[in-house]
Amino acid sequence: RDGGGLRGAxxxxxxxxxxxxxxxxxxxxxSTRQLREAEEAAPVFQYAGKAAKRKDRVFVWGxxxxxxLGVPSFxxxxxxxxxxxxxxxxxxxxxxxxxxxxAACGYGFTLLASNTRDITKVWGMGLNKDSQLGFQRSRRDxxxxxxxxxxxxxxxxxxxxxxxTRVLQVSCGRAHSLVLTDSEGVFTMGNNSYGQCxxxxxxxxxxxxxxxxxxxxxFDSRVVQVVCGQDHSLFxxxxxxxxxxxxxxxxQTGLGHYNITSVPTKLCGDIxxxxxxxxxxxxxxCLAVSDEGDVFGWGNSEYLQLAxxxxxxxxxxxxxxxxxxxxxKEAACGGTGNAxxxxxxxxxxxxxxxxxxxxxxxxxAVPEMIPPSLFGCSDFSPDIRVARVRCGLSQFAAVTNxxxxxxxxxxxxxxxxxxxxxxxxxxxxxxxxxxVMDVACGVxxxxxxxxxxx
Amino acid sequence: VRxxxxxxxxxxxxxxxxxxxxxVFVLGIGHGNKLLTDLHNCHLTKVYTVGGLxxxxxxxxxxxxxxxxxxxxxxxxxxxxxxxxxxxxxxxxKALLMYSNIDMKTQEAYELAVKGLIRPMGKSPPIITAVRCxxxxxxxxxxxxxxxxxTQQYLRKMVHEIGLELKSSAVCTQVRRTRDGVFTVGDxxxxxxxxxxxxxEAIQNCQLKVETELERTLG
Numbered sequence: 286r287d288g289g290g291l292r293g294a295x296x297x298x299x300x301x302x303x304x305x306x307x308x309x310x311x312x313x314x315x316s317t318r319q320l321r322e323a324e325e326a327a328p329v330f331q332y333a334g335k336a337a338k339r340k341d342r343v344f345v346w347g348x349x350x351x352x353x354l355g356v357p358s359f360x361x362x363x364x365x366x367x368x369x370x371x372x373x374x375x376x377x378x379x380x381x382x383x384x385x386x387x388a389a390c391g392y393g394f395t396l397l398a399s400n401t402r403d404i405t406k407v408w409g410m411g412l413n414k415d416s417q418l419g420f421q422r423s424r425r426d427x428x429x430x431x432x433x434x435x436x437x438x439x440x441x442x443x444x445x446x447x448x449x450t451r452v453l454q455v456s457c458g459r460a461h462s463l464v465l466t467d468s469e470g471v472f473t474m475g476n477n478s479y480g481q482c483x484x485x486x487x488x489x490x491x492x493x494x495x496x497x498x499x500x501x502x503x504f505d506s507r508v509v510q511v512v513c514g515q516d517h518s519l520f521x522x523x524x525x526x527x528x529x530x531x532x533x534x535x536x537q538t539g540l541g542h543y544n545i546t547s548v549p550t551k552l553c554g555d556i557x558x559x560x561x562x563x564x565x566x567x568x569x570x571c572l573a574v575s576d577e578g579d580v581f582g583w584g585n586s587e588y589l590q591l592a593x594x595x596x597x598x599x600x601x602x603x604x605x606x607x608x609x610x611x612x613x614k615e616a617a618c619g620g621t622g623n624a625x626x627x628x629x630x631x632x633x634x635x636x637x638x639x640x641x642x643x644x645x646x647x648x649x650a651v652p653e654m655i656p657p658s659l660f661g662c663s664d665f666s667p668d669i670r671v672a673r674v675r676c677g678l679s680q681f682a683a684v685t686n687x688x689x690x691x692x693x694x695x696x697x698x699x700x701x702x703x704x705x706x707x708x709x710x711x712x713x714x715x716x717x718x719x720x721v722m723d724v725a726c727g728v729x730x731x732x733x734x735x736x737x738x739x
Numbered sequence: 740v741r742x743x744x745x746x747x748x749x750x751x752x753x754x755x756x757x758x759x760x761x762x763v764f765v766l767g768i769g770h771g772n773k774l775l776t777d778l779h780n781c782h783l784t785k786v787y788t789v790g791g792l793x794x795x796x797x798x799x800x801x802x803x804x805x806x807x808x809x810x811x812x813x814x815x816x817x818x819x820x821x822x823x824x825x826x827x828x829x830x831x832x833k834a835l836l837m838y839s840n841i842d843m844k845t846q847e848a849y850e851l852a853v854k855g856l857i858r859p860m861g862k863s864p865p866i867i868t869a870v871r872c873x874x875x876x877x878x879x880x881x882x883x884x885x886x887x888x889x890t891q892q893y894l895r896k897m898v899h900e901i902g903l904e905l906k907s908s909a910v911c912t913q914v915r916r917t918r919d920g921v922f923t924v925g926d927x928x929x930x931x932x933x934x935x936x937x938x939x940e941a942i943q944n945c946q947l948k949v950e951t952e953l954e955r956t957l958g
Binding site: 332337644687 | 907
């Protein structure tokens with residue numbers, strides 16, 4: 286608009302009006318000084334204060350129809366036009382009431398535990414046909430229980446001191462679960478047809494809608510780790526001894542026979558007198574790591590898991606596996622493949638299936654190292670190391686010290702979380718909005734505990 | 740015969756460098772234009788030094804734009820910034836593998852991934868192969884970025900997004916290309932040496948490097 290022209294054409298009173306409105310002020314772009322003053326006068330917004338803490342979150346992905354992901358809208362959509370989501374292919378945030386310190390994925394169900402002193406310490410979701418999530422009272426019929434639990438529901442543990450005891454760890458198997466507390470022993474629930482809950486097998490027992498949660502206290506010292514195999518349970522005590530109970534037809538109880546055991550019994554064999562610092566199992570094979578970095582194995586060896594020491598396919602006594610790969614820090618047992626993590630931060634795999642070294646390596650009796658460059662280690666960032674390694678039934682997961690999650694293996698119903706449905710033959714990054722602290726792998730789903738960036 | 744040595748020169752430019760950025764800019768003279776196309780097809784990484792400033796957000800992501808918002812930044816530490824940079828590297832690593840059009844199910848893909856040689860050899864969106872924090876002194880910080888197929892405005896947008904991730908805001912103060920494929924700042928001619936003799940010397944010095952790189956990548 287031509288201010289000068291307007292002024293010239295207007296009559297006297299109108300002109301004064303324009304001047305008063307300030308249109309007579311300098312036209313054109315604001316000068317640098319005006320810009321700077323406007324900038325300094327602008328309000329400052331604060332999105333995070335100096336004491337802002339990083340938040341802890343839980344992300345889930347995989348097969349959702351069993352309710353194992355804990356998001357009810359995937360199975361029963363909240364709007365009529367929405368379709369149910371059978372598979373969640375990428376990490377999805379799960380809202381939890383408390384900070385989750387331990388998670389475990391079973392065969393179609395999940396347990397989340399927090400080490401709080403509040404009354405509710407453990408939540409469960411997914412399949413509950415064998416009461417592996419305890420008794421979940423149905424709201425429609427107070428006498429019946431839920432068969433499928435679609436969102437994280439509290440599990441009522443019969444604690445003596447519910448406001449003092451803390452839950453340290455949870456573990457899930459095919460149809461049973463174990464909850465480890467700091468002062469009240471181990472609580473077991475779920476299917477007990479093979480004695481995997483540590484109590485006597487009752488013939489024709491009906492496991493669904495059962496209120497029974499068994500407590501195990503008789504060990505030589507405090508139990509510090511509980512591990513569930515497919516139909517057996519392993520307990521590791523502070524003194525370094527291992528106890529087992531449950532199905533033993535593959536020798537996975539390691540007690541020298543192939544029968545079932547319904548009371549936790551101490552293992553001998555090559556681990557007698559050895560201080561075991563970690564045990565792992567998920568299928569029918571078991572691995573244990575001693576404080577000196579040696580690996581011991583027992584159980585199913587049909588997939589060459591223990592072929593380095595024996596040709597028999599079922600090993601029922603723990604045997605030392607003489608691998609020359611350095612001091613082992615952690616072991617993870619899957620259904621057909623095993624992985625160990627050494628002190629230097631390298632991952633070694635062996636067994637059968639997709640092991641992580643391309644499609645050509647499908648079986649190996651001795652550990653093969655996965656090149657560190659696949660986990661992001663390069664000349665640019667030479668100090669990346671793998672901090673944790675975990676196994677699901679046919680997939681592997683590794684967490685680096687930078688908080689990045691790598692997965693590989695069979696992508697059963699989207700459980701790898703890569704966003705694609707194809708199998709992954711070498712470690713692949715999963716995009717998670719946060720620093721991954723820990724991950725739990727199941728048959729067809731995974732749960733991870735993540736800390737936000739800022 | 741007398742007269743100027745060169746009457747007409749065909750000059751072609753290599754990868755773009757916009758007005759607000761500075762650094763290495765590759766030009767090809769005469770027959771060198773063909774080499775330029777070949778070098779472009781090699782898809783080599785470029786290295787930039789990017790400077791940023793926390794506390795402001797502008798509309799064109801640089802410090803000369805119109806102010807959109809001011810925020811506090813005293814909660815940001817070097818660890819926070821490095822964590823975000825690690826995630827940026829991670830997601831771009833995935834993009835690197837995805838756009839390289841290699842079938843992930845082959846043994847060949849595994850071998851290349853181990854050596855770190857997977858690279859998109861065709862058109863792809865901007866990919867960052869490596870990021871590192873060089874300096875950090877609130878409110879300023881400086882990053883070294885190795886990238887492919889990028890534009891300088893994309894780098895400025897990245898600085899803005901880093902600011903948003905850290906629950907604050909950031910603007911880009913400086914974009915300087917320190918390496919373009921095989922050409923580094925050491926090979927580049929400063930303004931004082933923009934004369935025929937220096938140009939001829941520079942061409943001779945770089946000839947060997949360019950030839951070896953072309954042979955290695957294109958065969």
